[in-house]
Amino acid sequence: MALTKEIISDWFQSLQSDICEAVEKEDGKGEFRTDQWEHANGGGGESRILLNGKVLEKAGVNFSAVEGDAPEALLTTLEVKKESDEQLRFFASGVSIVMHPKSPMVPIIHMNVRYFELSNGVYWFGGGIDLTPHIVDKTQAAYFHKQLKKVCDVHDQDYYPKFKKWADDYFFLPHRNETRGVGGIFFDRLKEDVSKSKEDIFEFVKGVGVVFAPTYTHLMHINKDQPFEEKHTQWQNLRRGRYVEFNLVWDRGTKFGLQTGGRTESILMSMPPVARWDYDYQLEEDFEKETAALLKKDVDWLGE
Template sequence: MISKENISNWFQELQSDICNAIEKEDGKGEFKTDEWQHTSGGGGKSRLLSNGAVLEKAGVNFSAVKGEAPKSLLNTLEVEVDDEQTPTFFATGVSIVMHPKSPMVPIIHMNVRYFELSNGTYWFGGGIDLTPHIIDKEQASWFHQQLKNACDRHDLDYYPNFKSWADEYFYLPHRNETRGIGGIFFDRLKEDSNKSKEDVFKFVQSIGESFAPVYTHLMQINKEKLFEEKHKAWQLLRRGRYVEFNLVWDRGTKFGLQTGGRTESILMSMPPTANWAYNYQHQEGFEKETAKLLKKNIDWIN
């Protein structure tokens, strides 16, 4: 049986591999490492790139934390335990958000994680989604095809199920719009009659390994595109929507804060600058075209 140490070690290697690939494609920026300790045990490494040639801000976090599971956390996770015992938890994973300088390069997010309680309860979770400031249908289709390919190697039901889950998860109800073009999202994934724990971990590894080739390709094909001030203004508004989702709806942010996580690492996902305009009305052209596509249940591949 694969151990939590094996899983955590692989996540740490993934962090290093992704940082190396992104640095190479950016050509200028370098990730700086900030090691930290969790108040109840364990810790992590936050790696941040600032003011690169392509990326204005990029964060790749690794964490492996442990401690007593507070009631608030167990309630959030909807886990029932014996009231006479307080279980301990172990949580490890890699979390990534990249904010490019150019409005023509999309924002990307990925998280792959593992959670375990001392009573034997465990699961894997994660997701990867793309938030173009200006949606390119051809690139959206390519992105979703890469995710489908990774999912199909393990289970043909994964992509349609996890794509729908992402549509529901990466959604701003107060705006009635999706955060971007979605991707996949999964949680509480564990062994069953058809898959072992090792099988599930191999799927999580496939998703993690897909990040670097997918995003470096998108960086490469978009970084030289010309843009105007109106595109930059739109980028700041879309970044504002990104902030709204992460602070109001994102479960990872809530989990980190509830478990006494490191605030700087938790809020790494925030863009360096953003804007909010009162009662903003979409302009004709790329703004309205993008807004029309911020919807659930779009079949990007077919």
């Protein structure tokens, strides 16, 4: 059976359900409410939002499968050249996740897996998963990267080092000269070649999607009961501010959603409920200085 956009989209929707179920179970209180929506040009999606849980203050797991005429601005952004004057149509489907915990001891996490195709036959897969601790724990960062390397190595030994570097470069705030967190993996425009079929690439994307729930619920579990003070909460809100800066200034997904007439509430669900921007904030606490020193590219979290 040929791998169609419908098969891909159906799998993404099932992934959304599986992740929500696992996260609800670990949170122990919060429940995702479902918000279905339609895209102006075709298709739609389902946003699932959890608010004021026991562990998570705000979490979003979005599924979308949208289509429509591809505007020139989008083609320019994607660096796609038209070979004729024919109006191209696009189809895009995927799952996008951001989770903002209550406790500053529990890290923020983001994941996105997606598929895009044009009516002229051009297609690709993309995605990424990265961890943004408010206070970096090297052991937990190593655990996180180990899970991602396992997934990558099943499909290609070159994937992890290549996509880890890509994440370091992508999840970076040039205006701050710092990474968003401890990185992860990022990949884009993956398509079949002489060594891998479209089905092979989809299996890798599925592997990235499946690893999310066990990895993050483990981090929720081991951190949720750690004690913290007001100074940690203040730092959390400052780091959340950095998260906002990245998503609004640099994130491609935000720009893509807005350029294609996407649903604003779903696109901006990645914003934290509360954030701070203190003018000329100076690092004082040891935990602040230690974390700030690790927000850089090319850290070998696995110690290899």
